[in-house]
Amino acid sequence: MFYCSFCQASHTFCIQQQINDHKPVISLQFNEGELIFDEEQQLRGIYFIKSGVCKISKMSANGKEQIIHFLGEGTLLGIRSILNEETTNLKARALTPVSVCFLSKKSFFEILKDQNFIRQLLGTFAEYLKATDDRIVIMGENKMVQRLAHFLIKIHDDFGEDTLGNLKLYLKREDMASYIGVTIESTIRMLKVFERKGLILIQGKTLKILDIGELKNISKGFSF
Amino acid sequence: MFYCSFCQASHTFCIQQQINDHKPVISLQFNEGELIFDEEQQLRGIYFIKSGVCKISKMSANGKEQIIHFLGEGTLLGIRSILNEETTNLKARALTPVSVCFLSKKSFFEILKDQNFIRQLLGTFAEYLKATDDRIVIMGENKMVQRLAHFLIKIHDDFGEDTLGNLKLYLKREDMASYIGVTIESTIRMLKVFERKGLILIQGKTLKILDIGELKNISKGFSF
DNA sequence: CGGTATCTTGATTGGTATCAACTTAAGTGG
DNA sequence: CCACTTAAGTTGATACCAATCAAGATACCG
Numbered sequence: 001m002f003y004c005s006f007c008q009a010s011h012t013f014c015i016q017q018q019i020n021d022h023k024p025v026i027s028l029q030f031n032e033g034e035l036i037f038d039e040e041q042q043l044r045g046i047y048f049i050k051s052g053v054c055k056i057s058k059m060s061a062n063g064k065e066q067i068i069h070f071l072g073e074g075t076l077l078g079i080r081s082i083l084n085e086e087t088t089n090l091k092a093r094a095l096t097p098v099s100v101c102f103l104s105k106k107s108f109f110e111i112l113k114d115q116n117f118i119r120q121l122l123g124t125f126a127e128y129l130k131a132t133d134d135r136i137v138i139m140g141e142n143k144m145v146q147r148l149a150h151f152l153i154k155i156h157d158d159f160g161e162d163t164l165g166n167l168k169l170y171l172k173r174e175d176m177a178s179y180i181g182v183t184i185e186s187t188i189r190m191l192k193v194f195e196r197k198g199l200i201l202i203q204g205k206t207l208k209i210l211d212i213g214e215l216k217n218i219s220k221g222f223s224f
Numbered sequence: 225m226f227y228c229s230f231c232q233a234s235h236t237f238c239i240q241q242q243i244n245d246h247k248p249v250i251s252l253q254f255n256e257g258e259l260i261f262d263e264e265q266q267l268r269g270i271y272f273i274k275s276g277v278c279k280i281s282k283m284s285a286n287g288k289e290q291i292i293h294f295l296g297e298g299t300l301l302g303i304r305s306i307l308n309e310e311t312t313n314l315k316a317r318a319l320t321p322v323s324v325c326f327l328s329k330k331s332f333f334e335i336l337k338d339q340n341f342i343r344q345l346l347g348t349f350a351e352y353l354k355a356t357d358d359r360i361v362i363m364g365e366n367k368m369v370q371r372l373a374h375f376l377i378k379i380h381d382d383f384g385e386d387t388l389g390n391l392k393l394y395l396k397r398e399d400m401a402s403y404i405g406v407t408i409e410s411t412i413r414m415l416k417v418f419e420r421k422g423l424i425l426i427q428g429k430t431l432k433i434l435d436i437g438e439l440k441n442i443s444k445g446f447s448f
Numbered sequence: 449c450g451g452t453a454t455c456t457t458g459a460t461t462g463g464t465a466t467c468a469a470c471t472t473a474a475g476t477g478g
Numbered sequence: 479c480c481a482c483t484t485a486a487g488t489t490g491a492t493a494c495c496a497a498t499c500a501a502g503a504t505a506c507c508g
Contacts, residue, residue, distance in 0.1 A: 058361050062445035066364040068357055080350040089354050118342050125349045126304040130313050132356045133292055137282050139363035140290040140405035142497070144464075173487065181364035186464055188488060204473090221286035366465070368496070397455065410496055412456060428505090449508100456503070464495085471488070478481090 026102040030054075036092040036100070037078065043088060045104040047077040052098030053159065053169055057091050057178065067179040068135065070095070070169070072159060076124065082108060095171070139181055141221075147180040148190050149219035152200065156209050166206040250326040254278075260316040260324070261302065267312060269328040271301040276322030277383065277393055281315050281402065291403040292359065294319070294393070296383060300348065306332060319395070363405055365445075371404040372414050373443035376424065380433050390430040 028047075030036055036054060037043060050073060057067045068090060071077070081088045082105055103111075111117050141147055152167075159169040171179075177187040191207075194200045199215055201208040209215065252271075254260055260278060261267060274297060281291045292314060295301070305312045306329055327335075335341050365371055376391075383393040401411040418424045423439055425432040433439065 058357060060361050060365055061370060061443060062365065064364070066361045068360050080353055083346055083350045084354075089357060112343070113339075115337075115339070115342075118339075118346065119336070122307055122342065122346060122349070125346070125353065126307045129304055129349065129353060129356065130308075132353065132360065133282060133313060135360045136292050136356065136363055137284050137290045139360055140288070141284055141286065142405070142463090146285060181366070183465060184487080185466085185489085189464095192488095219285060366495090407497060408455080409457085409498085413496090416456090452505105452507085454503100454505070457501085459498105459500090461498075462495105463497090464493105466493075467491090469489085471486100473486070474484085476481100476483075478479105 025107075026104075028100050028102050030094040030098040030100070032094060032096055034094045034098075036094060036098070037088055039089065039091050040087045043078045043081055043105075045102055045106075046079050046082055046108050047092075048101040048103065049073050049075045049077065050099045050101060052094060052096045054092050054094045054098055055175060055179075057093070058089065059091075065178045066181065067175060069131065070155070070158065070171075070179070076121075079108075079121075095169070095175070143221075144180060144182045144186060144190060146219050146221055147182070148176075148187065148194070149215045151176065151180050152194075152207075152209060153212065153215055153219060156212065161209075164206075164208075166203075166208045170205055170207075249331075250328075252324050252326050254318040254322040254324070256318060256320055258318045258322075260318060260322070261312055263313065263315045264311045267302045267305055267329075269326055269330075270303050270306055270332050271316075272325040272327065273297050273299045273301065274323045274325060276318060276320045278316050278318045278322055279399060281317070282313065283315075289402045290405065291399060293355065294379070294382065294395075294403070300345075303332075303345075319393070319399070367445075368404060368406045368410060368414060369417075370443050370445055371406070372400075372411065372418070373439045375400065375404050376418075376431075376433060377436060377439055377443060380436065385433075388430075388432075390427075390432045394429055394431075 027050075030052070036047060039058060049071065053070055053072045054077075055067050056069045056071055056077075057065050060066050077092050077100075078088065080086075112121075138147055138150055141150075155167055155169055155171070159167070162168050173184050173187050173191075177184045180187065191200065191202060194215075195202050197214075199209075199211045199218075201210055251274075254276070260271060263282060273295065277294055277296045278301075279291050280293045280295055280301075281289050284290050301316050301324075302312065304310075336345075362371055362374055365374075379391055379393055379395070383391070386392050397408050397411050397415075401408045404411065415424065415426060418439075419426050421438075423433075423435045423442075425434055
């Protein structure tokens with residue numbers, strides 16, 4: 001969690017506070033796998049994730065889905081298109097049950113009058129932009145080993161472990177593949193390699209990180 | 225050029241106007257190849273490109289340079305790090321002679337009090353974010369033909385042609401390679417293929433687009 | 449004019465995509 | 479609860495694209 005350079009509180013807290021102070025706020029629930037919004041869609045407002053995880057993706061020219069980010073609680077969705085009065089450029093789908101606040105366009109522009117809020121928003125955008133720049137660099141890595149290692153670390157850091165030490169966020173092989181930009185088959189094969197090397201443990205659907213240090217080395221291009 | 229949803233003028237114009245209205249504005253010149261700022265640097269302010277083109281890049285884990293964007297006039301540099309009070313996450317280098325306005329951090333935060341400016345800035349950020357999302361998707365394309373075709377179209381659209389119909393922006397093979405995420409050798413080879421197919425014309429340093437329609441098809445994954 | 453940066457070409461290796469088949473798991477309705 | 483259907487995961491064989499290594503050509507600059 002990062003802290004707002006203007007108000008010294010964490011962004012998540014601030015933004016949520018602002019949104020809550022502004023009525024009406026509509027609460028919405030999405031089931032696992034449900035579509036929050038699609039590409040090229042006209043939104044009526046923005047979404048603030050209260051809990052759950054969703055994947056943000058975009059269809060590539062060849063019809064493959066490229067996952068841009070996995071986003072969890074405290075994230076705003078749909079702002080870009082609302083701000084620019086455009087249709088969405090990305091698709092958002094719930095990976096777990098997701099609970100959001102929906103804020104109408106009108107209410108959003110109302111909050112936007114608040115000097116403090118708008119500055120927080122700029123800070124949030126800036127953070128998001130940094131993360132997105134990093135994604136470009138990672139996608140430019142020519143070896144998938146590195147990208148897979150990076151992905152595992154990211155999921156571990158962002159969403160943590162359950163009580164048994166397994167990754168809390170379960171992802172299909174398909175989604176892993178879409179995120180790192182390779183085929184499902186290659187993903188499976190490389191996961192097996194990681195398992196054989198004692199870096200991870202695969203038990204059915206669950207995945208456990210065993211040697212995060214070595215994974216970090218791999219993601220940096222060392223050894224292998 | 226896109227138009228501001230708030231003030232109906234083009235962003236470039238508006239932002240420049242705002243900056244000019246705010247003294248002191250320091251004008252700086254950078255020669256071709258000169259570094260504007262490096263990664264992990266502490267900036268004292270932001271830069272507004274008045275003319276010229278620069279490349280924004282980041283070192284990947286394996287020590288290769290990944291070019292994120294080529295940015296021309298009307299672009300703001302360094303805002304992300306100033307807003308978040310962090311060091312830069314990217315490197316900016318002049319590709320042509322570049323003329324910028326430098327605006328101190330203090331002056332920037334002064335302008336930031338202007339409700340209108342801050343909204344324009346949000347709009348600009350949003351646009352930039354969209355472009356960056358697209359970059360991720362393109363880097364995820366597994367075939368370099370598509371990425372090269374896309375790159376050529378982009379340089380053509382963003383920076384145009386000279387009076388002879390050649391691409392106005394000259395780029396080294398190295399920079400093309402860094403942008404599309406492949407080796408220099410592969411870039412050269414694929415350019416030759418494009419030339420043999422009559423899509424482009426290579427004359428020494430200059431490059432001319434002959435069949436932009438077919439390049440667009442290739443970038444979308446058709447044929448080839 | 450010599451030295452350095454950039455560009456180019458060839459041969460080889462290796463990583464991933466692709467295709468095809470199969471296994472396992474998860475629903476679903478009778 | 480079982481038979482059926484579909485989704486997800488897995489494995490192997492093969493082809494192809496791009497990286498790598500090595501060498502040379504060309505342009506550029508002091």
